[in-house]
Amino acid sequence: MKNKINIGVIGLGTIGSSLVKLLLERRKVFCDRTGIELNLSRVCDKDLGAKKKVKVAKDMFTRDAKIVINDPDIDIVVELVGGVHPAKEIIMSALSQGKHVVTANKLLLATEGYAIFKKAAQMHRQVFFEASVGGGIPIIRSIREGMVANTFSSIFGILNGTSNYILSKMSSEGVSFKSALNEAKQKGYAERDPSLDIKGLDSAHKIAILSLIAFGKIVTIEDVYVEGIENISPIDIQYSKELGYTIKLLAIAKRNGKELEVRVHPTLQPKGYLLSSVSGIYNAVFIDADLVGKQVFYGEGAGKLPTASAVLSDIVDIAYTIVNDNVSSEFIVPKRLEIKTVKKMDDVYTRFYVRFSAIDKPGVLAQIADHLGRYDISIASVVQKERSKAHIVPIVMLTHEAREKDMQNALKKIDSLPVIKKKSVLIRLES
């Protein structure tokens, strides 16, 4: 029985270099715990300078990924390059060479997942990706294995720590989006170019991956309706609070029969809900499934150590199967083909928070209500705020469930009324 597993790590960014350090420092600990020797055999980064970040023997380092991929001794290739290219090519050729693969690359999986999983199945190799969603939270393993007998009805997640930090800051301190974003940058919680995070794309990649695991549907990024948090203003956070809600950037996958809704957008959540009390850089995933009922998983969703921990859990998982001479792929996802199509956003039903900016004169509310009524949208509650300036009053409304398309059409009509002075603000609500 082989019990030394050779590992090649490609990409020495923050996660890659943390992983290398852990593999070196804890070699004995891992061996004590698992009975397997996790042997780092090669590390690779296109940047020669990256070598300084890790203390490895000179001949262990290479700038050429092919040297890692083609090394016959290597069992597991860890791809931490990020982005689509050359990450895809690295993974595909590693699989071709009979390597197992561990990756944290959510963007790649959300765009090219199908090709990669197909290749892995052909080659009877495993591609594991626990680190791609929720940092150190073992959410993929929990869905895939821990709840294998369940049929899922919905998964809601706060999957992006940067956005959650910004919204939490705006909520607790009443500051603007820009100022909260700046603070996030200063603290290292937001990258210099934070657009993937704040525009909701990072969350979209992650919910696409969770949808695949939980619902057996290959969801590509084009299938996901995405709206970020750039346009959330302190006033809407304030009004939501007064109504008993917190605004969170939620990634949502929800089953309706054979159809799946997959969407990312700012969402009002009732204050008693666990997700609404998740603040700062933390992530949380809410799951509703037929046998286990409601579950929440909460933890740090990013950071080098939690993410490296998730990568290591995948490495150990694969290592066990190798040590036990199990070369067949256990990848169960393609066999869960329960969902046929992704629902069009136009046909999705949610509740809504709407803030109208109207002229302060009698009959305005009636006009708005009339237009909503024509599109079958019924109002759950209305708060008419005192005028702020120049005779314009905010009218804040919560609706009952309504069809997205109807809401959009009604808003178009309402926003063109002479009494409406600014584009109305629409935020969805899930309760």
Place this chain on the structure above:
Amino acid sequence: MKNKINIGVIGLGTIGSSLVKLLLERRKVFCDRTGIELNLSRVCDKDLGAKKKVKVAKDMFTRDAKIVINDPDIDIVVELVGGVHPAKEIIMSALSQGKHVVTANKLLLATEGYAIFKKAAQMHRQVFFEASVGGGIPIIRSIREGMVANTFSSIFGILNGTSNYILSKMSSEGVSFKSALNEAKQKGYAERDPSLDIKGLDSAHKIAILSLIAFGKIVTIEDVYVEGIENISPIDIQYSKELGYTIKLLAIAKRNGKELEVRVHPTLQPKGYLLSSVSGIYNAVFIDADLVGKQVFYGEGAGKLPTASAVLSDIVDIAYTIVNDNVSSEFIVPKRLEIKTVKKMDDVYTRFYVRFSAIDKPGVLAQIADHLGRYDISIASVVQKERSKAHIVPIVMLTHEAREKDMQNALKKIDSLPVIKKKSVLIRLES
């Protein structure tokens, strides 16, 4: 490659009969998802009447566990008999016969775990027990696999839904322990004899199992300090609330170097903490580990469907290893031998909530404080309540961290003071 796995279920209580139903009804679903045929081949219950609960072929049912255990076609024996005997004998002989075992029996594992795991290792067979802690929450898998690279510093859990339901009721409605317990019984959340639950023993069994998984220490029930919720009174819940705390029955395993604290007792938790907002029959486990940081897992901790779901996840896990001709035991726990001893409760440091019942006259507080001071116990805050009756006033105190033994000694002295009229109430506080 074999891909039909034969399963024998022993014990047709609520969980056993749910499991049998799921295995029969979802046979095709499981096969579609996993590629493995989970074939129920035998069911057993000592009570002939139990046969009526499940719709199985006549020759599939037996009252004799040996017939299941000795059936050469059976791959996995599921023990859902409960209790120590004959559950232990069933598991030991199943292992002897080369069967893998799935069990939900926390009492058995917390008392006879060592013998069982040793036997499994000898026979190269697996004993899985996800359902023994936290119902459908995949907590054991998450610790064992998802966080395999981590070193844990603490695990706190609300592991008993019955107790949590009672405490939640007492807190939200101000009712007495008895009345909350009665309601729990009426709703089916408490058994007719609820003592395992309310006395903290059920939680103690579960924390012993989690300690084994996370800290690699075989903890038996004798090692665990256990205090239940029977003596919690509405007045202490009320005072705790005023001070910003919620009382929860926590099961705690906390590492101090090579020593482990393992204890179950009512505990004040600051209101902002996630565990303090877990109410009703829900369970939650808080974990602090070096790589992943803080995580919380939340869900239904009991109930037939969540528990059957956990049993099924174990069955599928084992089925994969059988299908892939992997007969070696992956049981990693015995290799995690990081903890040497369990700390004596006397030496444990916590903060304390204390309620003294004193005569309302000058100098009382000074006397109490003096005695606490002699034992190195420093006071964090004091609230002297208005007198309730007969010149007796409640004095509520929160202390800083102090040694258990010192606190007990100080209380003995204080309770024997002439100014103290009733035994003081002591509840620990974790923050």
